Amino acid sequence: MAFTALTLYSCSKSVADDPNLTINEEDATIQWWRYSCGTSCEAAAWVLLLENGTAFEADALPQNFQQDDAEVIVKYKKTGRKSPVEQGTGLEQVRILNIRPK
Numbered sequence: 001m002a003f004t005a006l007t008l009y010s011c012s013k014s015v016a017d018d019p020n021l022t023i024n025e026e027d028a029t030i031q032w033w034r035y036s037c038g039t040s041c042e043a044a045a046w047v048l049l050l051e052n053g054t055a056f057e058a059d060a061l062p063q064n065f066q067q068d069d070a071e072v073i074v075k076y077k078k079t080g081r082k083s084p085v086e087q088g089t090g091l092e093q094v095r096i097l098n099i100r101p102k
Helices: 002-011
Strands: 023-038 041-050 055-059 070-082 092-099
Touching: 041 070, 055 070
Parallel strands: 055 092
Antiparallel strands: 023 041, 023 070, 041 055, 070 092
16 A cells, blocks of 8 residues: 555656646736725735736745835746735735745
């Protein structure tokens, strides 16, 4: 049984081999966006603003990069998830794979 599990694990594809996975690396600016989340509610989220003007909600931005207007180079994966406009930014969320100062 352990041998079978080991064999299956060693044959599994890595994340980099997944043809359905889109990984991007781009220059971006980190911004702190405030938005309304109801009649008596205000919230905020960390957003990656790319040089082409596209913006993504940053899922789990590392704390040492939580600085408004910080310029970075970020490698990310699109998740296909969007927070509803009534409860968030309405932007597509991305998972950060690697981030470093520009």
